[in-house]
Amino acid sequence: MSAHILAIDDSRTIRALLTATLEKAGFAVTTAVDGVDGVAKFQEAQADLVITDVNMPNKDGFGVINDIRQGQVNRAVPVLVLTTESGAALKDRARRAGATGWIVKPFDDEALVSVIKRLTGT
Amino acid sequence: MQRHDNSKAEKHIEFVTLVAGGQSFCIEITQIREIRRWSPVTHLPHSPSYVLGVINLRGAVVPILDLAAKLGFSAITPTERHVIIITAIDDRIVGLLVESVSEILGVQADMVRETPRTKEDASAIAVAGIIPVGDDMIKIISLDALLPTTLATAA
Amino acid sequence: MMDSAILDAFFEECEDLLVALSDGLADMREGLADDETLNAVFRSVHSIKGAAGAFSLEDVVGFAHIFETVLDDVRSKKLATDEALLRVLQRAGDILADLVDAARDDLPADRDQVDPVLRELESFLSTDDLVKEEFVFEALTLSFDTRDSGSEFEVSFHPSAEFYAAGNDPALFISALHDLGPCTVQVETVKLPTDLADFDWTKGYLTWHVVVADQKNDLAIREIFEFADDLCALKVHETTKDDPQPDVMSLPEEVETVPEPDLEPAQAARPSTQKASKKSASTLRVDPERVDRLINAVGELIINQSVISQRIEEASLPNSSELYGDLDNYKLLAREIQEGVMAIRAQPVKPLFQRMLRIAREAADATGKDVNLVTEGEATEVDKIVVERLADPLTHMIRNAIDHGIEKPEERAKTDKPATGTLRLTASQRSGSIVIEIIDDGQGLNRERIKEIAVSKGLISADAQLSAQEIDHLLFAPGFSTATEVTNLSGRGVGMDVVKTAITALGGRIAINSIAGQGTTFSITLPLTLAVMDGMIIHVGGQTMVVPITSILETIRPASTDLAQIGLDNQLLRIRGDYVPIIDLAERFGVTPQSASLTDRVLLLIQTESVSQCAIAVDDIVDQRQVVVKSMQGTYGQITGISGATILGDGKIALIIDPDAIAAGQGNALSAHIRAQKEDAYATT
Structure with a gap:
C-alpha cells in the first residue's frame, strides 16, 4: 500500500520538487498552495502524512498543524514541517505547534523519503 | 545533431540517397519528414535565387530551396517529375527540391569517411562526410551547414 | 529532464515573486505598507531562497538569506523603515533579480555589484543576527565506537501525551527498531488506570522496553527518535556495559497538553481587506505547447470556415437558403473560440514593466541622471509572445531615452524643467490594437546630428531634403547606430533597427514624435491578437x-x-x-x-x-x-x-x-x- 502525502507549500518549485521526489519513491501526493488550501484539502484527502511549509500566505504552517490537531478528522496524523530555519528555536516552536518532525530546506531526497517511510510505516 | 563519429563503429545509420545537380547525395533519414512531388510554390520577392518560394504543408508555411542551386550547381527548372524532400532540423522545416530520390541506404557508422579537404566552395561546406558505395561516392548533406539558423535580420 | 522542467518552473516562479517583492517595496516607499505587505515582501525573498537552495544556487541563497534577515527585522519592527533602509532594500531587490537572471543564464554573479549591497544590508543587522548564522546546524554527537561486532542496546521509552498529540505512533518506532536488528519487545502497563472509565486515550500510559541486538552504536537508534526524543522519556543504553545511562533524557513531566491556542500564529486569521486584489486568483498552469496546438487548430478552423464560405458562394444557392444563417453562426462561433483561445495566452504587461523599472534605475545610475519611471496601464493584457519579444526592444528604448533623451540635472536646471526627468511607460488598448508608449520629457531628437550621421553612413545623400518625420525615421535604418554613436549604456551592439525589426515581426508598427526641448515619444502599436x-x-x-x-x-x-x-x-x-x-x-x-x-x-x-x-x-x-x-x-x-x-x-x-x-x-x-x-x-x- 502506498502512503498518501499531503504537501503544502506556497512555492510552486518546492511543490514540484516534493511531488517529483515523493512520487518517485512510490507515494501518492496531493499538493496545496497555502495554509487555508492545505487545511481544506486535509479534510477530504485521506492523508497518511502531511508536509507543510512554515512561511505561507493566508495561514502559516503552524496554523495548519494547529487546525489539524484541533480538528475532528485524522488529528493524530504525522506532520512534518518544511523550513529553512533550524536550531533549537525551531524545534521548540514546531514542537509546541504539534509537529511530528521537521525537514530543513533544501532537503535531501533520500533523507526525506526515509523519514516519511519511518513515520508512515511503509 | 547526429555526428558521424568513427569511434562508434556499432552504430547503424540510414540515409535517403538523392540526385541533385547530377551528383549523388544523401540525407540522414531521421532528418526527413516526408517526400512529395513538386507542386507550384508561392514566390517570395527579394529572395536569393535558390529560394523557390513557399508551400502550404498542412497549414504550415514551408520554404522550398533548390538544392542544386544552393550547392552551386545550375538551378533546376522544376517539373512534375521533380521531388521535394521535407526536412526538419530543430524547429525549422525546409523543403529541398531535388532531381530524384533513389533509395534508403543503411550503413555502419564506421563506413562514413570524413570529407577530404578541398577548396571551400558551397557544396564542400555542406557535406558532412562521404560514403563509398562500389565505385561511387555518396556525399552526406549537413542540413546544419546548409541552412544556418542565424540570419542577418534576426533580432 | 524532470529537474530541468522544475528548474524552469522555479525561474518562472521567481518572476512572480520578484514582482510581488517589487510591488511590496513600492508600497513601503509610499507608506502604504501594512503588516501583510511586510509579510509578503519577506515571503517573496524567503521563497526564492528556499527554492534556490534546492538547486544549490549558492549566490542566490546567500544573498537572499541576508536580505531576508533584514526583512525579518523590518517586519518584526526591530528596524525602522527610513529613507536609507528603503533605498538599500530597493537595490537589494534589483540585485536579487540580477542574481536570479544570472543563475538562469548560468552565469557567475557580478560580485562587484552584489557585494557592496550585501555589505549595506549587513550594516543593518545586529551582530546577534549575524552570529546566529554561524550556528545554523545542530551539533551532532559523534560516537567513535569502533568495536567491530555489534553490541546490544536497550531502548526504553515512555511516550507522553504530547508524543501522541504530535502524530507519533509507538508501533512505527518499534518497527523501525526492528529494521535495525533483532529485537525483543516488552511493554510495561503499570501506569494503566485500573478503572478503564478513567482511561484517556490522549495520555500515555505505556512504557516500552526494546532490546536491539547487533548495533555498533546508538546513533541509528537515536535517529529514529530524532523528532520525538523530548516527547517520550527515552533511555538508550548498552546492555553489555553495566554502567547505568542517565545521560540522555530529561524526563518530562507527564502533562496534559493540547496545543496551546495562543500559539496560533498571528497571520492565521487575517482580514482580507484592501490587498485582496493582489492575491493571485486560482490559476491553471498549462503547457504552452498545448495552447499553441489549440491555436493552430483554431487557425485551421478559420481557414476551413473560409473554404466552406467560398464553396457555398460558388454553389450559388438561393438567397433564402438557411445555410447562410448557419454559416454566419459558424463564423461567429469560430471567432469566439479564437478569441477565447487567444485570451488563454494573454498576460498583463506588468512583469515586463517591472523589469523596466529596474532597467531605468540602472541606466539612471550609470549616467548620473535623475529619472523617475512612471508606468501606466500595467494590467493591459497582451499575448505571451509579445511580452517575451518586447523585453529587449523596450530595454533598449528605455536605455536610449535615459541616455540620449533626458538631460543631466544641471542642464535641466537651466530650463524650467524639474531636476528629475520623467519617463513614462504606458500600455493601453485602443480600437483593436495595443499601444505601448515610451515618453520622455528630455531634449527631443537632435535632427541635425541624425542627418549628419545618416550622411556619413551613406544612408542618405548630403543634399537630401527630408521632412522632420523622415529624419526621425532614419533612426530605424539598418546601419544607423554604431559604436561611435552610442555610449556604453545604450550601445550593446543593437540599434533601433533591431527594435523596429522585432516589432514588425510581431505585426506591429513603431512611430516617433519628438519636440525639441520637450521630449520624445515612441509609440508601438501591436495587433490585439497575433493569429x-x-x-x-x-x-x-x-x-x-x-x-x-x-x-x-x-x-x-x-x-x-x-x-x-x-x-x-x-x-x-x-x-x-x-x-x-x-x-x-x-x-x-x-x-x-x-x-x-x-x-x-x-x-x-x-x-x-x-x-x-x-x-x-x-x-x-x-x-x-x-x-x-x-x-x-x-x-x-x-x-x-x-x-x-x-x-x-x-x-x-x-x-x-x-x-x-x-x-x-x-x-x-x-x-x-x-x-x-x-x-x-x-x-x-
Missing part, C-alpha cells in the same frame, strides 16, 4: 497578397485626371487637393502588373508612420476577410515588405505585405541594403 487579422485580399502580377485593413484609409480607382507625374517614373495621386506618392507594388516585388496603365488598376491609400500618406498600386481587390497569420520567421527570416503569410480558402499561400516597409521613404535603397545583407547571410554558410 488573426482583417485583411484585404489583392492581386499583383498574378499573385494573391494580403494588405492589413488597419493601414488602408481608402481604395481608389483613379481617373487619368487624378494622376500626375514628376520626372520619369514618379507618379503622384492627386487627392483632395493634395499630392501623395504612388508606389507600384508590382515593380517593388519585381513582377509584371496586369496592366501598364494605372487607370486600370486600384490604388490603396495608406497611412504610414514614416511618410504621412502614400498610395500603393495593385492590380485588383479580390475580397476583404479575416486571415490567419502564419509566421515566416522560424522558417525563412524576415523579408522586406512582407510581414508574414496566410493560407487562403483554396489552400494557396498569400503573402501579407507590410505597408510601412513598402512606403518607407528610403524604401528602395534600404531594401537593397537589407537584401545585400541577407545574401551575405546565406552566402556565409
Whole structure:
C-alpha cells in the first residue's frame, strides 16, 4: 500500500520538487498552495502524512498543524514541517505547534523519503 | 545533431540517397519528414535565387530551396517529375527540391569517411562526410551547414 | 529532464515573486505598507531562497538569506523603515533579480555589484543576527565506537501525551527498531488506570522496553527518535556495559497538553481587506505547447470556415437558403473560440514593466541622471509572445531615452524643467490594437546630428531634403547606430533597427514624435491578437497578397485626371487637393502588373508612420476577410515588405505585405541594403 502525502507549500518549485521526489519513491501526493488550501484539502484527502511549509500566505504552517490537531478528522496524523530555519528555536516552536518532525530546506531526497517511510510505516 | 563519429563503429545509420545537380547525395533519414512531388510554390520577392518560394504543408508555411542551386550547381527548372524532400532540423522545416530520390541506404557508422579537404566552395561546406558505395561516392548533406539558423535580420 | 522542467518552473516562479517583492517595496516607499505587505515582501525573498537552495544556487541563497534577515527585522519592527533602509532594500531587490537572471543564464554573479549591497544590508543587522548564522546546524554527537561486532542496546521509552498529540505512533518506532536488528519487545502497563472509565486515550500510559541486538552504536537508534526524543522519556543504553545511562533524557513531566491556542500564529486569521486584489486568483498552469496546438487548430478552423464560405458562394444557392444563417453562426462561433483561445495566452504587461523599472534605475545610475519611471496601464493584457519579444526592444528604448533623451540635472536646471526627468511607460488598448508608449520629457531628437550621421553612413545623400518625420525615421535604418554613436549604456551592439525589426515581426508598427526641448515619444502599436487579422485580399502580377485593413484609409480607382507625374517614373495621386506618392507594388516585388496603365488598376491609400500618406498600386481587390497569420520567421527570416503569410480558402499561400516597409521613404535603397545583407547571410554558410 502506498502512503498518501499531503504537501503544502506556497512555492510552486518546492511543490514540484516534493511531488517529483515523493512520487518517485512510490507515494501518492496531493499538493496545496497555502495554509487555508492545505487545511481544506486535509479534510477530504485521506492523508497518511502531511508536509507543510512554515512561511505561507493566508495561514502559516503552524496554523495548519494547529487546525489539524484541533480538528475532528485524522488529528493524530504525522506532520512534518518544511523550513529553512533550524536550531533549537525551531524545534521548540514546531514542537509546541504539534509537529511530528521537521525537514530543513533544501532537503535531501533520500533523507526525506526515509523519514516519511519511518513515520508512515511503509 | 547526429555526428558521424568513427569511434562508434556499432552504430547503424540510414540515409535517403538523392540526385541533385547530377551528383549523388544523401540525407540522414531521421532528418526527413516526408517526400512529395513538386507542386507550384508561392514566390517570395527579394529572395536569393535558390529560394523557390513557399508551400502550404498542412497549414504550415514551408520554404522550398533548390538544392542544386544552393550547392552551386545550375538551378533546376522544376517539373512534375521533380521531388521535394521535407526536412526538419530543430524547429525549422525546409523543403529541398531535388532531381530524384533513389533509395534508403543503411550503413555502419564506421563506413562514413570524413570529407577530404578541398577548396571551400558551397557544396564542400555542406557535406558532412562521404560514403563509398562500389565505385561511387555518396556525399552526406549537413542540413546544419546548409541552412544556418542565424540570419542577418534576426533580432 | 524532470529537474530541468522544475528548474524552469522555479525561474518562472521567481518572476512572480520578484514582482510581488517589487510591488511590496513600492508600497513601503509610499507608506502604504501594512503588516501583510511586510509579510509578503519577506515571503517573496524567503521563497526564492528556499527554492534556490534546492538547486544549490549558492549566490542566490546567500544573498537572499541576508536580505531576508533584514526583512525579518523590518517586519518584526526591530528596524525602522527610513529613507536609507528603503533605498538599500530597493537595490537589494534589483540585485536579487540580477542574481536570479544570472543563475538562469548560468552565469557567475557580478560580485562587484552584489557585494557592496550585501555589505549595506549587513550594516543593518545586529551582530546577534549575524552570529546566529554561524550556528545554523545542530551539533551532532559523534560516537567513535569502533568495536567491530555489534553490541546490544536497550531502548526504553515512555511516550507522553504530547508524543501522541504530535502524530507519533509507538508501533512505527518499534518497527523501525526492528529494521535495525533483532529485537525483543516488552511493554510495561503499570501506569494503566485500573478503572478503564478513567482511561484517556490522549495520555500515555505505556512504557516500552526494546532490546536491539547487533548495533555498533546508538546513533541509528537515536535517529529514529530524532523528532520525538523530548516527547517520550527515552533511555538508550548498552546492555553489555553495566554502567547505568542517565545521560540522555530529561524526563518530562507527564502533562496534559493540547496545543496551546495562543500559539496560533498571528497571520492565521487575517482580514482580507484592501490587498485582496493582489492575491493571485486560482490559476491553471498549462503547457504552452498545448495552447499553441489549440491555436493552430483554431487557425485551421478559420481557414476551413473560409473554404466552406467560398464553396457555398460558388454553389450559388438561393438567397433564402438557411445555410447562410448557419454559416454566419459558424463564423461567429469560430471567432469566439479564437478569441477565447487567444485570451488563454494573454498576460498583463506588468512583469515586463517591472523589469523596466529596474532597467531605468540602472541606466539612471550609470549616467548620473535623475529619472523617475512612471508606468501606466500595467494590467493591459497582451499575448505571451509579445511580452517575451518586447523585453529587449523596450530595454533598449528605455536605455536610449535615459541616455540620449533626458538631460543631466544641471542642464535641466537651466530650463524650467524639474531636476528629475520623467519617463513614462504606458500600455493601453485602443480600437483593436495595443499601444505601448515610451515618453520622455528630455531634449527631443537632435535632427541635425541624425542627418549628419545618416550622411556619413551613406544612408542618405548630403543634399537630401527630408521632412522632420523622415529624419526621425532614419533612426530605424539598418546601419544607423554604431559604436561611435552610442555610449556604453545604450550601445550593446543593437540599434533601433533591431527594435523596429522585432516589432514588425510581431505585426506591429513603431512611430516617433519628438519636440525639441520637450521630449520624445515612441509609440508601438501591436495587433490585439497575433493569429488573426482583417485583411484585404489583392492581386499583383498574378499573385494573391494580403494588405492589413488597419493601414488602408481608402481604395481608389483613379481617373487619368487624378494622376500626375514628376520626372520619369514618379507618379503622384492627386487627392483632395493634395499630392501623395504612388508606389507600384508590382515593380517593388519585381513582377509584371496586369496592366501598364494605372487607370486600370486600384490604388490603396495608406497611412504610414514614416511618410504621412502614400498610395500603393495593385492590380485588383479580390475580397476583404479575416486571415490567419502564419509566421515566416522560424522558417525563412524576415523579408522586406512582407510581414508574414496566410493560407487562403483554396489552400494557396498569400503573402501579407507590410505597408510601412513598402512606403518607407528610403524604401528602395534600404531594401537593397537589407537584401545585400541577407545574401551575405546565406552566402556565409
